[in-house]
Every structure is written in C-alpha cells, then in structure tokens.
Amino acid sequence: MASLDEWAEIRLATLLSGGNPDELEERARQRGVSAEVVREGFRRAIALVETEQPFEVYEATPPGKVDLRVFDQDEVWIDVLRQPHKIADPDDLTDEYLINLIRFLRVEVDGLCRNYARSRDRAMPRSSIEWLEGTVLMRALRAECERRGLPAR
Numbered sequence: 001m002a003s004l005d006e007w008a009e010i011r012l013a014t015l016l017s018g019g020n021p022d023e024l025e026e027r028a029r030q031r032g033v034s035a036e037v038v039r040e041g042f043r044r045a046i047a048l049v050e051t052e053q054p055f056e057v058y059e060a061t062p063p064g065k066v067d068l069r070v071f072d073q074d075e076v077w078i079d080v081l082r083q084p085h086k087i088a089d090p091d092d093l094t095d096e097y098l099i100n101l102i103r104f105l106r107v108e109v110d111g112l113c114r115n116y117a118r119s120r121d122r123a124m125p126r127s128s129i130e131w132l133e134g135t136v137l138m139r140a141l142r143a144e145c146e147r148r149g150l151p152a153r
Contacts, residue, residue, distance in 0.1 A: 019064025
C-alpha cells in the first residue's frame with residue numbers, strides 16, 4: 001500500500017503537468033493501480049517528451065492529463081490512467097461512461113478549449129462550446145450516443 005507521501009508526490013507531479021490529481025488518484029484507487037505504477041507512468045512520459053510521439057503512444061502524456069490530440073480523432077478516448085477506450089465498443093466505453101464523458105467535456109470545456117488553442121498556437125474561439133461540438137471527438141461521441149439510442153445531452 002502506498003504511503004501518503006507517495007500520493008502527495010504524484011498529486012504534485014499531476015498538478016505540474018496540468019492534470020487533475022483528484023481524478024487520477026480516485027481512478028487509480030478504484031482500479032487497484034499502485035502509486036508505483038502511476039509514478040512509472042510519469043517517468044515514461046518524461047522520457048518520451050524529448051521526441052514527438054504519434055497519438056497512439058498513449059504513455060507519452062503524463063497520467064491525469066488530457067492528451068489534446070484526442071480531439072482530432074474519432075476512435076478512442078484516453079482516460080486519466082492513459083488507457084484507451086474504443087468509442088464504438090459498448091463493452092469498452094459503456095453507455096454510462098459515454099454519457100459521463102460528454103458531461104465531463106462540457107463541464108471542462110473552457111480549460112480544454114483554451115489549452116487546445118494554446119497548443120496549436122491559435123486564438124481562442126469565440127465559443128468554447130461551439131469549438132467542442134465541432135471537434136472530431138465530440139462528433140464521434142454524439143454519433144455513438146445516437147447509434148446506441150442514448151440521450152446526447
């Protein structure tokens with residue numbers, strides 16, 4: 001079992017990398033992922049940051065941080081532990097997860113939009129909601145909701 005100091009170190013690293021330490025720690029504990037494994041994820045991400053990695057190298061983004069490139073594709077969502085979930089697979093991205101993911105994106109939209117614009121060296125769009133709804137990812141999530149007969153909001 002991880003000591004309090006180990007999780008404090010991980011929480012600080014998550015904050016410094018722009019991630020959500022509360023979400024990361026909660027998901028890690030729910031899945032039985034140890035602090036040591038999360039720390040190793042940070043070590044790998046730091047080692048990979050020196051070179052530009054393809055999106056599919058999920059461990060190139062620190063745990064707890066959204067890889068903003070996720071908005072430019074329509075196949076997977078990457079969770080806080082850097083695990084991919086196939087959007088079109090209801091066994092992998094369950095109905096509940098899909099609906100909660102859309103809610104999460106809408107709640108966090110301003111920060112996500114601002115960080116996305118900054119990462120692309122672009123001006124902030126007038127409406128972050130319009131930006132989100134226009135992303136490849138969100139269109140895919142909405143289409144999957146429709147395909148499954150789920151409420152899209």
